[in-house]
Amino acid sequence: MGKHYDDPRMHTAEHVLNSVMVRRFGCERCFSSHINPGKSKCDYHFPRPLEETERREIEEAVNAVLSTGTPVSEEYMSRKEAEALFNLARLPESAGDTLRIVRIGAYDACPCIGLHVRNTEEVGVFRFISHEWNDGILRVRFKLS
Ligand SMILES: [Zn+2]
Numbered sequence: 502m503g504k505h506y507d508d509p510r511m512h513t514a515e516h517v518l519n520s521v522m523v524r525r526f527g528c529e530r531c532f533s534s535h536i537n538p539g540k541s542k543c544d545y546h547f548p549r550p551l552e553e554t555e556r557r558e559i560e561e562a563v564n565a566v567l568s569t570g571t572p573v574s575e576e577y578m579s580r581k582e583a584e585a586l587f588n589l590a591r592l593p594e595s596a597g598d599t600l601r602i603v604r605i606g607a608y609d610a611c612p613c614i615g616l617h618v619r620n621t622e623e624v625g626v627f628r629f630i631s632h633e634w635n636d637g638i639l640r641v642r643f644k645l646s
Pocket of ligand 1: 512
C-alpha cells in the first residue's frame, strides 16, 4: 500500500472531490494524486483553467457531501464485474480478482485499496489551497480543517 493512501481523512476527501469533478465537469477522476496529512494534490485531465466561481462551487459541493454525515461503506465484486462499471486504470494488479468497491452513500462508488473514514463527518472541512492549469492538466491543492 502506497504512502499516499495513509491518511484516511484526506484520502476520503479525494474520493468526494473526484466525484464532484466528474459530476460538475464530466471529466475523469484524477489520474494522479499525492495525499498527505497536511496538504494534498490531485491532477486532472482538463481542457482549461478553473474559474474562481467554479473553485467556490467545487469547495461548496465537496463540503456539502462531507458535512451531511454520509456513511462510507464497502462491498466486494469480481474484477470482471467491476470492469464493466469502473475505470480500473489506477488500481494495481496486486488488488487481485476480487475488488473492494468503496461507496460514499449514494454519492460515489470507486474501486480502491486505500484507507477511508467510516463517515464523511470525520473528514472535516475541505479547503482549496490553489489550482493551476498547464497544458491540459489541472492541479488542485487542498487541505482539511
Ligand atoms: Zn479510496
